[in-house]
Amino acid sequence: MDEDTPVSEGDAGFGIGAVSRRLGIPAPTLRTWNLRYGLGPSRRSPGGHRRYGDADVRRLAEMKRLIATGLVPAEAARLALSLPDPPPPSPLKGGRRTSPPVPRKPGGRPAVAALARAATVLDGRAVSGLIEETLAAQGVVWTWEHLVLPAFDAVCRAQDETGTGIDAEHLLSGHLQAALHRLAGDVPPRGDDRPVLLACAEEEQHSLPVHALAAALAEQGVQTRVLGARTPYAALASAMRRLGPAAVFVWSQRAATGDTAPLADLPHVRPACQVVIGGLGWRGRPPSGVVRVSTLPDAVACVISTLI
Numbered sequence: 001m002d003e004d005t006p007v008s009e010g011d012a013g014f015g016i017g018a019v020s021r022r023l024g025i026p027a028p029t030l031r032t033w034n035l036r037y038g039l040g041p042s043r044r045s046p047g048g049h050r051r052y053g054d055a056d057v058r059r060l061a062e063m064k065r066l067i068a069t070g071l072v073p074a075e076a077a078r079l080a081l082s083l084p085d086p087p088p089p090s091p092l093k094g095g096r097r098t099s100p101p102v103p104r105k106p107g108g109r110p111a112v113a114a115l116a117r118a119a120t121v122l123d124g125r126a127v128s129g130l131i132e133e134t135l136a137a138q139g140v141v142w143t144w145e146h147l148v149l150p151a152f153d154a155v156c157r158a159q160d161e162t163g164t165g166i167d168a169e170h171l172l173s174g175h176l177q178a179a180l181h182r183l184a185g186d187v188p189p190r191g192d193d194r195p196v197l198l199a200c201a202e203e204e205q206h207s208l209p210v211h212a213l214a215a216a217l218a219e220q221g222v223q224t225r226v227l228g229a230r231t232p233y234a235a236l237a238s239a240m241r242r243l244g245p246a247a248v249f250v251w252s253q254r255a256a257t258g259d260t261a262p263l264a265d266l267p268h269v270r271p272a273c274q275v276v277i278g279g280l281g282w283r284g285r286p287p288s289g290v291v292r293v294s295t296l297p298d299a300v301a302c303v304i305s306t307l308i
Helices: 016-023 027-037 054-068 073-081 111-120 124-138 140-162 166-184 208-219 233-243 261-265 296-306
Strands: 196-200 224-228 247-251 274-278 291-293
Touching: 016 027, 016 054, 016 291, 027 054, 027 073, 054 073, 054 296, 111 124, 111 140, 111 166, 124 140, 124 166, 140 166, 140 208, 140 296, 166 208, 196 208, 196 233, 208 224, 208 247, 208 296, 224 233, 233 247, 233 261, 247 296, 274 296, 291 296
Parallel strands: 196 224, 196 247, 247 274, 274 291
Antiparallel strands: none
C-alpha cells in the first residue's frame, strides 16, 4: 500500500497511542522513527488522520526486536523496512509466534529438563553450569524465555504435586541471580551515560525479573542501577533525583504490590526519563506517560528506545 493511501472507516488502522501501548514503544520514539527512518503511518482515515496499518505495525515490531538484539537503530530500520508485503497478522491482533527450539545438552537431553532435575537434586554446580553455558551461547533474553522460565515452571509444578521443593526453587533462584549479577556488572562505566534505574514495587519480593533485565541491558552496553526487592517509592524517588536516570523500570509480580497510583507521584526529573512497568501484579490504568510491557524482550526494546 502506498504511503497516505486513503482507507475506509472500517479499515482505518491504528492511532499512535494504540501502537505505543501495545508495542511498549513511547509515542515520542514512534514520531522520531517516522522522521528519521520513515517508519511511520502509511494510511489516512476518512477524517484525514494518519493511521498505522498492519504492515506499519509489523515493521515497528521488527525494528524494536532488532534493536533489542544489539543492532544500531539505522540498520534495524533498514532491515525492518525491507520486510515484504503482504504481512502476517499484526502484533496488535494477536499474531502467533513461533518459538526457537529448546536448547539441548550433549547427548540430546533437553536442557530445561536437565536444569529442573539438577535443581531438584540440589546440584548447584550443574545448575550454574547449565545457566552459564546457555547464557554464553544464546544470550540473556533467549535463556530467560526458553530455559529459565520453563525450568521454574517444572519445579513449581512439582511443588504443587508433592508439597515439597521450595529448596529447589531457592537454589535455582540463587544460582541464576548470581549469573545475572555477573553479567550486569560487566558494563564499563562512562561519564556521559545516564543509567537505567531498576526496582521492585514497594513490598514486592520477587526480584529475579529485575536482575534479568539488568543483565539483558548490559549485553547492549547499558549501565543500570538495581535497587532490588521491596523498594519504597520514597527511596525510588530519591534515587531518581540523585541519578537523573534515562529510564526507570518497576516490577510487580503480585496484585498486592501492583497499585499503579503511587507511580503518579514519582518526580519529574530533568532531563526527562521514561517510567516503564512490568509484571502481572499491576492493577488499573498506568498514569499518563508510564509505559507497561509484558515480556523481557519488550522491556529491553522499550528501554533501549529511550536511549536513542
